[in-house]
Amino acid sequence: VxxxxxxxxxxxxxxxxxxxxxxxxxxxxxxxxxxYSDLATGEMLLEDHHEGAAYKVAIGANxxxxxxxxxxxxxxxxxxxxVRLALRxxxxxxxSLVFSPDGAQLVTGDLLGAIRVWQLPxxxxxxxxxxxxxxxxxxxxxxxxLLVSTARDSTIHVWRWRAGEVRALTVTGTVMAMIGAGAxxxxxxxxxxxxxxxxxxxxxxxxxxxxGPPVIVxxxxxxxxxxxxxxxxxxxxxxxPRAAGCSQISRLESSVLALAVASDGAVIVATAAxxxxxxxxxxxSIVATAMQR
Numbered sequence: 001v002x003x004x005x006x007x008x009x010x011x012x013x014x015x016x017x018x019x020x021x022x023x024x025x026x027x028x029x030x031x032x033x034x035x036y037s038d039l040a041t042g043e044m045l046l047e048d049h050h051e052g053a054a055y056k057v058a059i060g061a062n063x064x065x066x067x068x069x070x071x072x073x074x075x076x077x078x079x080x081x082x083v084r085l086a087l088r089x090x091x092x093x094x095x096s097l098v099f100s101p102d103g104a105q106l107v108t109g110d111l112l113g114a115i116r117v118w119q120l121p122x123x124x125x126x127x128x129x130x131x132x133x134x135x136x137x138x139x140x141x142x143x144x145x146l147l148v149s150t151a152r153d154s155t156i157h158v159w160r161w162r163a164g165e166v167r168a169l170t171v172t173g174t175v176m177a178m179i180g181a182g183a184x185x186x187x188x189x190x191x192x193x194x195x196x197x198x199x200x201x202x203x204x205x206x207x208x209x210x211x212g213p214p215v216i217v218x219x220x221x222x223x224x225x226x227x228x229x230x231x232x233x234x235x236x237x238x239x240x241p242r243a244a245g246c247s248q249i250s251r252l253e254s255s256v257l258a259l260a261v262a263s264d265g266a267v268i269v270a271t272a273a274x275x276x277x278x279x280x281x282x283x284x285s286i287v288a289t290a291m292q293r
Contacts, residue, residue: 011035015271017217020260021059022079025269026067027258028054034067034075046082048075055095062103064120068094074108074118085123089116096149098138107147109135115149115159129159137178139185141199148185148199150175156187158199176214181241182224188215194229196241208239209246216256221281222265230256236270236279249284252277 013031020026025039032050034057037043050069057067065077070093076085087108096109106118113131115138133153140147147159154171173189180186187195192212209215213233221228227239229246232255239246252272260269261281268279278288 014273015258015276016054017056017258018260018269018271019057019059019065020262020269021061022063022065024059024065024079025260026057026059026065028057028067028069030054032069032071034077036065036077036079046077046079048077048084050075052093055093056097058097058099058106060099060103060106060120061101062120064099064103064106066097066099066106066108068097068108070094072110074106074116076106076120076123078121087118087123089125090114096135096138098140098147100147101140107138107140109138109149111135113151117147129157131155131157136175139178139180141180141183141185146199148178150178150187156197176216177218179218179220179227180224181220181227184241186218186227186239186241188218188229190214192231194239194246206241208241209237217259219259219261219268221261222263226261226265228259228261228268230259230270232256234272236268238281249281250277250279250286 011029011033013029015027015029018027023039025037028034030053032054034048036046050071052070054069059065063079067075072090072093074087090110092110092112094110098107109115111134115129116125131151133151136150138149149157173191175187176190177188185197187197192214194209196206213231215229215231217230219228229237234252234254236250237246237248254272258271268281270277277286280287
């Protein structure tokens with residue numbers, strides 16, 4: 001890992017999430033700012049803005065990026081052409097979004113429980129789903145056929161992208177975060193546990209981490225063998241789902257707000273309140289830090 005320190009375009013408020021893809025680092029913050037920067041040079045390429053806080057950002061496989069926030073608008077950006085789109089159709093603020101594995105569809109979930117499936121690049125709603133409580137997180141299954149959603153009423157729904165709901169599962173506790181790990185998913189519960197779950201047979205298979213400070217954010221590493229977790233105490237851990245275990249690699253000064261992992265898994269970027277850190281995953285050490293202005 002080269003020990004270089006680049007300062008990207010400063011945000012005026014805490015960064016709520018970051019994403020890496022298509023050679024770009026996307027970042028959104030609680031003042032509504034959306035910024036996409038060149039990952040190699042740090043140069044800001046494109047920017048957008050939400051009315052109110054921006055919560056989530058994602059970059060798809062086909063060069064589209066999207067962000068959501070409390071204004072209920074889905075802001076889509078073509079990273080190659082710079083074309084911006086504002087998608088409306090939700091009746092409440094948005095807390096979750098995810099691209100399908102091929103990047104052809106975008107799924108968004110709002111605080112009233114509504115889920116919308118948008119087709120890209122010919123923008124249009126091709127599906128509507130619903131929970132009875134705020135949608136907490138969304139994740140596509142590795143098969144490309146299933147979408148999994150969680151809500152604040154402790155329910156997990158499994159959908160087929162075009163055919164509707166397959167089955168539902170109720171868990172004890174609230175799912176704070178969720179991410180795919182091969183044919184399975186990793187769920188972070190509000191009691192600190194990380195669980196492996198197979199959505200095909202609705203079975204919780206293994207516990208990767210016991211009770212403790214709740215995990216706020218999960219991010220996939222270079223392969224399905226590596227999941228990075230950041231918790232409310234600032235601890236960043238690397239988990240190996242098949243080995244059923246996690247190990248701490250670093251710690252920030254406060255709760256981890258966002259994580260992004262380089263494509264080779266060697267570098268992890270993490271943010272906390274007022275702090276951005278670049279972590280060497282192999283050496284398990286922070287190699288660069290910066291304070292948010």
